[in-house]
Structure formats: structure tokens, C-alpha cells
Amino acid sequence: MMFGPHSPYIYASYGVAAVIIVLLIAGAYRSRAAARRRLTDLERLEGGQ
Amino acid sequence: MIAALRAVLARELTLARRIGAGVELGIVFFLILISVTPFALGPDQKLLSRLAPALLWLSALLATLLGLDRLLQADEEDGVIDEMMMSAAPLELVLATKALAHWLVTGLPLAVLAPLLGLMLAISPDAMLPLALSLLVGTPALTFIGLVGAGLTVSLRRGGLLLSVLILPLTVPTLIFGVAVVREAAAGQPFATPLTLLGAITLIITVVSPFAAAAALRMTRG
Amino acid sequence: MTDATTPPAQGFWAAFWSLANPGRFMVYSARWLPWLWLLTGLTMAYGLYKGLFVAPADYQQGESMRIMYIHVPAAWLGMFVYATMTVSALGTLVWRHPLADVSQKAAAPVGAGFTVICLVTGSFWGKPTWGTWWEWDARMTSVLVLLLIYLGIIALWRAIDEPLRAARAVAIMTLVGAINLPIIKFSVDWWNTLHQPASVFKKGGPSIHPDMLEPLLVMGIAFSLLFAAIHIVRMQAEIIDRRADRLAQRAASRED
Numbered sequence: 222m223m224f225g226p227h228s229p230y231i232y233a234s235y236g237v238a239a240v241i242i243v244l245l246i247a248g249a250y251r252s253r254a255a256a257r258r259r260l261t262d263l264e265r266l267e268g269g270q
Numbered sequence: 271m272i273a274a275l276r277a278v279l280a281r282e283l284t285l286a287r288r289i290g291a292g293v294e295l296g297i298v299f300f301l302i303l304i305s306v307t308p309f310a311l312g313p314d315q316k317l318l319s320r321l322a323p324a325l326l327w328l329s330a331l332l333a334t335l336l337g338l339d340r341l342l343q344a345d346e347e348d349g350v351i352d353e354m355m356m357s358a359a360p361l362e363l364v365l366a367t368k369a370l371a372h373w374l375v376t377g378l379p380l381a382v383l384a385p386l387l388g389l390m391l392a393i394s395p396d397a398m399l400p401l402a403l404s405l406l407v408g409t410p411a412l413t414f415i416g417l418v419g420a421g422l423t424v425s426l427r428r429g430g431l432l433l434s435v436l437i438l439p440l441t442v443p444t445l446i447f448g449v450a451v452v453r454e455a456a457a458g459q460p461f462a463t464p465l466t467l468l469g470a471i472t473l474i475i476t477v478v479s480p481f482a483a484a485a486a487l488r489m490t491r492g
Numbered sequence: 493m494t495d496a497t498t499p500p501a502q503g504f505w506a507a508f509w510s511l512a513n514p515g516r517f518m519v520y521s522a523r524w525l526p527w528l529w530l531l532t533g534l535t536m537a538y539g540l541y542k543g544l545f546v547a548p549a550d551y552q553q554g555e556s557m558r559i560m561y562i563h564v565p566a567a568w569l570g571m572f573v574y575a576t577m578t579v580s581a582l583g584t585l586v587w588r589h590p591l592a593d594v595s596q597k598a599a600a601p602v603g604a605g606f607t608v609i610c611l612v613t614g615s616f617w618g619k620p621t622w623g624t625w626w627e628w629d630a631r632m633t634s635v636l637v638l639l640l641i642y643l644g645i646i647a648l649w650r651a652i653d654e655p656l657r658a659a660r661a662v663a664i665m666t667l668v669g670a671i672n673l674p675i676i677k678f679s680v681d682w683w684n685t686l687h688q689p690a691s692v693f694k695k696g697g698p699s700i701h702p703d704m705l706e707p708l709l710v711m712g713i714a715f716s717l718l719f720a721a722i723h724i725v726r727m728q729a730e731i732i733d734r735r736a737d738r739l740a741q742r743a744a745s746r747e748d
Contacts (some may be wrong), residue, residue, distance in 0.1 A: 227555065231544075234559045234616040238566070238609045242718065245605045247724050253729035260732050263739040418668055422661050426651050435647055436665060439640040440672045443679035450686065467682075471675060482668050487662040489585075490652070 274358045275367045282371030286446075296333050296376045297383055301330040304387045315392045322391035323401065323452035330380045330405055331412060335438075338416035339423065339430035341372055342487075346424045351487060361487065362480040369417045369479070377409025388414060393456065400455035404468060408448040411472040414479040415440050421483035422490065443471050512590055514731045521559030521724045528721045535714040543707035553603075559617040565711040566610035567631065569719055570638055576723075578670040581663035591727070593659035594734075596666065597649060598726035602719055604642035610635050630684040634677050641669045655734065672687075 286293075307325050312319060321453075322435045345351050384405050385398035393401065419437040423429035450464035543561035551555035577599045583592030614632050615625050626632070648665055652658035 222600055223555065228558075228680075229621050230556045230616045234562055235544075237612050237616075239564045241605050241609050241648040242611075244724050245602055248601075249725040249729065253725055253732065256729045256732035256736060260736040260739070263736055263743065266743060267739060382572055418664075422648065422665055423651070429651075432644075435640075436644040439637050439644065440669070440678070442637055442674075443675050446679045446683045450683070466678075471679075474675070478668070478671060479533055482664055485585075486661060486664050489664070490657045 271363075272306065275363060278354075278359075278364055278367045282368055283374065286371070286375045289365050293375050293379045296337070297379050299336065300329055300333045300380055300383065300445065301387060303332060304390055304440050308391075314450040319392040319394065319456075319461045322388055322393040323397065323449045323456065325391060326384050326388055326401060327405070327449045327452070330377070330384065330409060331441060331445065332408060333380060334376050334412045334416065335434055336412075337372065337376060337432035338420055338437075339433050341368060341417065341420040342424045343420075343429065349459075351424075355488070361484040363389075365417060365421070365487075366414075366476070369413050369476075372416075373410050373413040377405070377413055381409060391453075396458060397452050397456035398462055400465075401452045404448045404451035404465065407465065407468050407472055408444050411444045411468075411475045412441055414472075414476045415444075417479050418482045418486065421486035425490070447471065508560050514590060514594070517591060518728060518731060521728060525721065525724055528724070532714060532717040532721055535710055535717060539707050539710035540716045543711060546705050547703050548701070553621050556617060556620045559613050561707050561711050563610055563613040563617055564708060565715045566606045566613065567635055568712050569715045570603055570607040570610055570635060570642075572716065573606060573667075573719060574638065574642075574670070574673070577603065577666050581666040581670075584659050584663040585667070592663075593655065594727050594730045595723070598705070598723050598730055600624055600642060600646050600649065600662075602722050602726070604639060604646060606715070606719070607635050607639040607642060611639065628684070630681045633680045633684065637676050637680070641673075645669070655737075689712060712746060 304325065308318060308330075311321065342351065345354070355361050357364060359367075381402050385393075385402050388401055389397060415437045416433070419433040422436065423433045426432060447464040447468040451461045451468065454461040454464065496510075539561070543558055547558070547561075549555050565647055577596050580592045580595040581598065583589035584596065611632065618627050645662055645665055648662050649658055652661055
């Protein structure tokens with residue numbers, strides 16, 4: 222079965238777009254996770270006082 | 271209020287002369303840029319002549335850009351900005367006057383001298399007066415756009431680089447129409463359209479910029 | 493935000509201002525975010541399927557025309573995200589909306605990302621069609637200038653430490669950019685007609701075939717939903733970061 226259009230330029234374009242989008246999503250979730258970790262660390266410090 | 275503004279203008283011009291960042295330095299910088307470009311491009315007269323409008327305008331842009339971060343930084347360091355905010359004239363007008371002074375010392379001399387420097391780049395004689403005209407009309411836009419950048423970056427270290435990054439994209443229309451005036455004139459075509467558009471841009475920017483710069487100073491200083 | 497003497501606003505504005513509370517925003521966004529992702533995935537899948545497999549190839553450009561289904565929506569999003577930043581900037585300066593700062597900061601890198609996608613895919617579209625990796629046509633040039641403005645704004649965010657001052661400075665810069673963008677677009681179009689009459693990217697025009705229009709619009713919606721989802725996650729991250737900053741400040745001041 223033919224897997225869609227076969228131009229290398231299409232692969233490259235859609236590939237680059239996919240990479241950038243994945244980076245944006247991953248970056249967003251990673252920064253949120255880091256912020257949450259930072260908050261819980263500080264809250265634990267606070268609680269320990 | 272007029273007296274206050276006149277005092278600002280006088281102070282700016284005196285300071286410029288005293289610290290040697292006056293008319294002469296801008297002119298020398300302009301001259302050096304134009305002298306250096308043929309080393310990069312080669313002495314081919316026809317090539318230089320074709321590129322002359324662009325090179326002259328780019329050099330004017332760079333020459334304007336270089337003094338901009340000092341437009342407000344020195345005053346910030348000396349506490350003059352607080353005084354400006356309390357002066358009889360509204361901050362917007364004070365800033366506009368400072369920008370005007372900057373232009374008188376930078377843009378105006380460039381506009382006057384450019385045709386002479388254009389001769390070094392084999393510019394077409396038809397284009398010499400339109401060149402001066404385009405710079406006369408267009409360089410205020412560059413200075414006033416720079417005013418906004420100066421207002422935003424006034425308290426930052428290495429603010430000059432960030433200032434350039436912020437305002438260079440905004441100078442694209444001025445560059446497009448300014449060069450177009452000279453190129454059309456060199457080709458013997460009418461250049462009223464780009465000149466008018468250039469004038470419109472300068473008008474819009476000189477009106478909007480002092481408000482944006484004043485807002486930047488008011489809202490971002492500690 | 494409302495005191496006892498002001499009557500609660502009705503309907504839409506009530507909802508709007510109720511979200512103004514960062515705590516409320518965190519609760520609502522946490523609830524709706526999974527559904528938003530689901531919707532994004534579905535529209536994206538549908539759009540990609542239609543664009544890559546179902547829509548007809550261009551008889552002149554062949555299959556590589558399909559790049560348009562990423563390139564054009566990316567351009568749209570580059571502008572839409574800037575519009576979002578502009579509204580947020582007004583929120584910061586005029587209405588002092590507490591989430592406006594957060595919204596501005598969260599949006600900028602995403603908008604820059606979409607413009608990069610637009611430029612790169614445009615380059616890949618141009619090569620097989622016109623033989624060059626870069627064309628200074630009106631759209632590509634305008635998007636390039638837009639990217640430069642985004643990068644300047646991101647640089648300004650990083651240059652100022654204090655979040656409140658940074659937000660106001662960026663808001664002013666965003667508004668100045670917003671005023672200039674139509675002027676820039678106009679001047680670039682004008683400049684382009686002087687130098688090059690032909691444009692690689694005509695296919696985005698009104699004469700477009702309906703079979704090609706549908707995937708285009710669907711991808712536009714998919715990208716918009718994608719932006720909304722990423723934007724919300726980044727806003728959540730920023731709100732949490734600011735809570736952490738406040739805690740850190742309190743801890744530091746207690747140590748004296």
C-alpha cells in the first residue's frame with residue numbers, strides 16, 4: 222500500500238514542523254513540571270519551619 | 271513650557287558638542303562606512319552606482335543607531351530623568367525635544383552630506399537631490415523609533431545591542447521607501463509616491479513614539 | 493477583586509473576570525486541558541489525512557504543494573499569536589488584568605515557533621517549485637520580519653529581571669510592534685511588486701479549489717487549538733513559578 226506522497230520535501234517539511242511542535246509541547250510540560258517541583262520543595266521547607 | 275523645552279534643546283546640543291559625540295563624529299562615521307564598503311564590493315563603478323542608494327541609506331541607519339542607547343542612559347545615570355518627569359513640560363514633549371536634538375546632530379548632517387559621499391559611490395547626478403530629500407524626511411523616523419527602544423532599554427546593561435534588535439525590524443518600511451526614492455530618481459522615474467509614503471511614516475512615528483517612550487520610562491523604572 | 497458594593501457582572505463578563513483569578517484559572521484549565529488536547533489531536537489527524545492523502549495534487553507543482561497545508565496555517569498562527577499577545581499587552585497596561593502578564597510571556601515563544609515552521613516549510617516548498625531555498629516574496633519577507641520582532645520581544649523578556657516591569661516593557665514593545673506590523677506588511681508588499689511580480693505562494697488565494705480549502709481550514713483550526721493547549725500549559729507553569737517566587741521571597745525575608 223502506498224504510504225502517501227513520496228516527495229522528500231514533504232517529508233522534510235512535515236518532519237521539521239513535527240519536531241518544532243513536539244519541542245514546544247515538551248518544553249511547556251517540562252517547565253510546568255520544574256515549576257511544580259520547585260514549589261513543592263519550597264512548601265516542604267516552609268512546612269518544616 | 272516652551273522655555274523649558276528650549277532649555278532641554280540647548281542642553282542637549284551643548285552636551286553633544288562638549289563630549290565630542292557631536293556633528294563631526296557622526297559625519298566621520300558616515301564617511302568611514304562609505305569609504306570601507308568599496309573594499310568589500312570591489313571598485314566596479316557600475317556596481318557601486320547601482321548599490322549607492324542602498325549603501326548610503328544603510329550607513330545612515332547605522333550611524334543613527336550607534337548613538338541611540340546614550341540618548342537616555344546618561345540622563346538615567348545622572349538622575350536627570352526624574353527631573354524631566356517633574357518639569358513644566360509633559361514628559362512626551364521633553365522626550366520629543368531630546369529626539370529632535372539627536373536628529374539635528376545625527377540625521378540632518380547626514381542628509382546634507384550624503385550627496386557628496388554619493389559621488390564616491392558614482393551615484394547618478396539625478397539622484398543627488400532626491401537622496402538628500404529622502405534622508406531629510408526619513409532619518410527623523412529612525413531617530414524617533416530609536417527613542418522608543420531607548421526608553422525600553424534605559425536601565426539595562428548592554429542595552430545598546432538589545433535596542434538595535436528591537437528597533438531594526440521596525441525601520442524596514444523607512445528603509446524600503448527611502449531607498450526607493452533614490453533608486454527611482456537615479457532611473458529617471460518619478461519618486462513622489464515613495465517620498466510621500468516615507469513622509470507619512472515619519473509623521474506617524476514622530477507622533478506615536480514620544481508617547482510610547484514616555485510610557486516606557488514611567489512604567490519600567492524601579 | 494470585587495468588593496461588597498459592586499454588583500456582580502452578568503454572563504460573559506462574569507465568566508471572564510472569574511477566570512481573572514489565577515487560582516480559578518488553574519482549576520478550570522486543569523479540568524478542560526485533556527479535552528482540549530483530544531480535540532486538537534482529532535482535528536490535526538483529520539486535517540493531515542485530508543491534506544496528505546485525499547486532496548488532489550496540483551497539476552503544476554505536484555505533490556510538494558501539500559506543504560501548503562502546514563505552511564499557510566503556520567503563517568496564520570504566527571499572526572494570531574501576535575494578536576493574542578497584543579490583547580494581553582492591553583490587558584497588562586490598560587485593564588491591569590492579573591493573568592495578562594502571564595499570557596503575554598507564555599505566548600511569545602510559541603508564536604516564534606510557528607513563524608519558524610512557516611519559514612522553513614516555505615523554504616522546502618520553494619526549492620522543488622522554483623529552484624531556490626529562499627525567495628524574497630511578500631509573505632516570506634513579512635513573516636521573517638515578524639519572527640525578528642518576536643525574537644526581540646523574547647530578548648526583552650529575558651533582559652529584565654523583575655516580572656512586573658518586564659511585563660510592562662514587553663507590553664509597550666508589543667503594542668509598538670502591533671502598530672508597525674500593518675505598515676511593515678504594506679511596505680513589504682509595495683517593495684515586492686517593484687522587484688518580483690510572481691509569487692510562489694499564490695495557492696493561498698480566493699481562487700483555491702474547495703478540496704484544497706477544506707484541509708487548509710481544518711489545519712488552521714488544529715493549529716489554533718494546539719496553540720491554545722500549549723499556551724495554557726505554559727501559563728500554568730508561569731503561575732506556579734510566580735507562587736514559588738513568592739514563597740522563596742518570604743523564606744528569604746524570614747531568615748534575617
